Amino acid sequence: MPKRYWLMKCEPAAYTIDDLARDARTSWEGVRNYQARNFMRDLMQEGDGVLFYASNADPSGVTGLATIAKAGYPDPFAWKKGHKYFDTAGTRDTPAWYMVDVGFVERFPSTVSLETLKATKGLERMMVTQKGSRLSVQPVTKAEYEVVRRLGRGQVRKT
DNA sequence: GCCAACGTTGGC
């Protein structure tokens, strides 16, 4: 399968790019949306590129780069009764929810804000720049990924 | 903290 590119959202209160830099690698459990599940279960492959997006942040935006360190596998928290990620859909034998592992690549010197993304040529069709885009795992094109990477490294003037 | 946009649930 060819290398794909993704945007993955996380609230800073839960996990940040600095946390990922410290841990080098983390598991991405707890996604409970079928569209996002399908991406993780069916399409994400080790080595895929990830834009790490901080949501509900000040400002919200892409804070760095990551990579898929392990392709989709069943999320065991889904069948842990009492756990905040417990869900009645699926069972241990027929898992409903999947997760991936994510590895650290780089932290941007400063956040590429949503405002900047919206104002940057080439990112007009990016899912995260669309109104009401709530999906926490989104596909991005290679071209979009490269534009955001250059923005993050300060290699292009913002807006 | 507000609230619009969205996904899910459940009555019918």
Add this chain to the structure above:
DNA sequence: GCCAACGTTGGC
């Protein structure tokens, strides 16, 4: 299978 009610996301 429709759709209103509800809960959640996430920008602001």
